[in-house]
Amino acid sequence: QQQVKQSPQSLIVQKGGISIINCAYENTAFDYFPWYQQFPGKGPALLIAIRPDVSEKKEGRFTISFNKSAKQFSLHIMDSQPGDSATYFCAAGYTGGFKTIFGAGTRLFVKA
C-alpha cells in the first residue's frame, strides 16, 4: 500500500534550470511533509519540511508548494547546480515523526 506517490523516478536538468519533483498522499491525517536529500553512500538528510497550514515554504533555492485540497506537494529547486545531484525523497508523517512514510525517490542529475 503506497501512501505517498512520487514522480518522476529520475530527472535530468541543465545547470541553472528549475528541478520540480511531485508527490501525492492519501491519508489526510498526515500533518508533516518533509523532503530528504541523499547523496550516494550516505544516509538521507532533512532538506526542508512543511506543515499543512501553509501553502508554500522557501529556504534558499528550495521551495515546497503544498496543495491541501488536492493532497499534493512538490519540491522546486531554483538555479539547479551540479552539487544538487542526489536522490530526493518526499515523505508524509504525523506529529512525532517516527512513522514517516517515504515516497519511492527521485534521482536528480544536474548537467554542468
Next chain:
Amino acid sequence: NAGVTQTPKFQVLKTGQSMTLQCAQDMNHEYMSWYRQDPGMGLRLIHYSVGAGITDQGEVPNGYNVSRSTTEDFPLRLLSAAPSQTSVYFCASLSGQGYEQYFGPGTRLTVT
C-alpha cells in the same frame, strides 16, 4: 557528537545465517527506527522504538527482531537471512520534541 552510527558498513551473508546490525546515537533521542532502502521502493519502516524497553513493528517487520535496552542503542537482528533481505539498512533517531529524523550512514547487506 557523532550523531547516529551504524556498523558494519558492508556485510555478506549466506542464506540461513544470522547477524546483528548495530545502531547507536549520542543525541539522547527517545525515538529510533530501522528502515530498509530498495531501488524504486523508497525507505520502508521495519521496526521502531519510542523509548528504552518499548518497540513496535513498522511496515515490513517479518524476518527481523529488535530490542531497546538503552536509550543509545537499537540493534536489528536477522535470525535466518534470506536473499530477499538484500538491501541497504538505515537507522534513524528523532527527538520527542522535534520532527527531523537523523539517519546513520547505512549498512549494505547482501545475502547469497
